[in-house]
Amino acid sequence: MISWRKHYKKGLIAISLLLSTGASVYAQGDPKKGQELFKANCTACHALDKKVVGPALGGVVEKVKKDGQDVDWLHKWISNNEKLRASGDAYANKIYEENGKVAMQVFEGKLSDQDIDDILEYTTNPPKEEPVADDKAESADVNSTAAIEAQKAQQLNSKIVVAALIAIAGLLLWLLLKIRQLVKLQQTPELSELNSTRLTSFSELYEKYSYVGKGLVGLLAVFALYGVWNWLMWVGVYKGYAPEQPIYFSHKIHAGENKIDCQLCHSGAKYGKVSEIPSLNVCMNCHRSISEYKGKYIEPGKDRDFYTGEIKKIYAHVGWDEDKQAYTGKTEPVEWTRIHNMPDFVYFNHSQHVVAGEQAIINGFNAKQKDAANKIDVVCKACHGKIDTMNVVQMANNFTMGWCIDCHRTTEVDMNNGYNKEYFKNLHDKLKKQYGEGSKITVDAIGGLECGKCHY
Structure with missing residues (x-):
């Protein structure tokens, strides 16, 4: 006689085991935590929907189960894939071969069993992304006020341009009328007599005040020479230069x-x-x-x-x-447009400024700033501006000889820097005697104005 009670008990045990197995795969994992862990540990080599360095991991639990493995195998693989392959696991070695023999990072001791469950839950049931508004619409909404103001300004500019054109047209019409009148007067004898009288008067006036005229001409010559000199001094100065690059980089x-x-x-x-x-x-x-x-x-x-x-x-x-x-082996060089480029006769060493002068430059720059918002935290910003706020890099300073000398005259040398402390030890004592105890020692005092320091 069949013992239904016995089979009933076995069925309940099987169902409970099945449910507990399913719970271990899905119920124990937190997809949101898994998403954070995935981004921190996995995204360098994996994505959910496509192969990167390693295979796509979306639905990886189901894929592995179809291949005859279980969640425990995934735990072993994620924890220490090298150990699993070394044990002779055929499936582990197959995955390794299929992915170009690129070894996966070992996470043993870094990820707990719960962390792995969270990651697997994320790959199985990733949380829905919050709907993102259309990028162009988003940008338009953020800048809607600015767009309205810009439109108003454009309308005002259009009105000004139209008014200016009308005024110019009126002036041209007036000039044409005057020219017409002059042409008519030229045909009369009275005009010839009047012109001769005016010419005589002008020549007498010039002879009487010739020194004034010569003075004015000389003054104009001085201004012209100053303008030429000023123009020459700014040749090669490109502050604000921001060229368009072949690849946009923000x-x-x-x-x-x-x-x-x-x-x-x-x-x-x-x-x-x-x-x-x-x-x-x-x-x-x-x-x-x-x-x-x-x-x-x-x-x-x-x-x-x-x-x-x-x-x-x-x-x-x-x-x-x-x-x-x-x-693929097919490469094409990028023709970047260089922004900062010193002339051939100028010597500039980045390491000398960044290593030996880092803190001194930061302190010197910040000491000149009245507004705390203009102060810097990285030495690069002293010369190149606040690069971390630029979408398109531009030349932030003049980079003229005068600009460099001004920095050397105002930047105090950091004698606490290990390099300066040893290299300028004897010089430091000499400067103390020369300038007095407690005096500031700036870069110009240690040769910062010598021609040979910056020029070949």
Whole structure:
């Protein structure tokens, strides 16, 4: 006789085990926490909807289950894939081979079991993104007041232009009438007699006051020479120069919004003579996995598609195939327009200013600022301006010889700096005797005005 009670108990046990297994996959994970963990640990190599360095992870739990594995296997793989492959796990080695033998980072000790559950829940049920308004409409709303004001100003300018054109037309008409009258007068004998009298009077007047005329001519010559001299002094000065670049790059997004350190891209700025223009390989360190712009900041008049299009330009120049996640070997150099470029006869060393003079330059610059908002926190800003607020980089200062000398005369040397403390030890004592104890020692006192320091 069949014992239904016995089979009933077995069925309940099986159902409870099935439910508990399902709960461990879905109920225990928090997709919002998983999203944060995914962004912090996984986005460099993975996306939910496409292959980056590693495979797309959207629905990875179901994919693994279809291949005969379970959540426990995923925990082992995420925690320490190297250990799992070394154990001879066939599926682990298959995944490794399929993805170009690129080893995944080991997260053992970094991610707890709960963290992994949260990440898996995010890949299975990602939280819905909040609806984002159309970028162009958003920009229009933010700047609606400015747009209205600009329209009013444009209308006013149009009225002024029309009024000016009417006035010029009236003046031209008046001049034509006067010319017509002069032509008529020229035909009369009275005009010839009057002209001869006027010529005589003018010659007598010139002879009487000739010294005044000569003085005025001399004064005009002085002003003309000053104008030529002033013009010559500003040759090669391009303050405000902001050329259009072949690939649009916003320092405000990178350095301002994302807080990327200057030296991550300009690696030569601190320890090299020149700052260097970063190669596109530096860009690809991040943009190999960041193929779309999803940031919150959008410059007025632009949208996210615009920024994404500029990222695609990088791919085109370096020969990056997004679908295959590999370089094609077809490259094209970018013809950047250089903004800061010293003449050949000028010697400037970035490392000397950034390493030895970093704190001194920051302190000296901030001491001149009356408004706290103009003070700087990074030495780069003293010369290049607040780069982290610029969408388009421009030359922020004159970079003339006078500008440099003024800085050398007002910037106090940081004698607490290890380099200066040792190098100028004896000189420091000499300067103390010369200037007196407690006096400020500026850069000009240690050779900052010597011609050979800056010129070959």
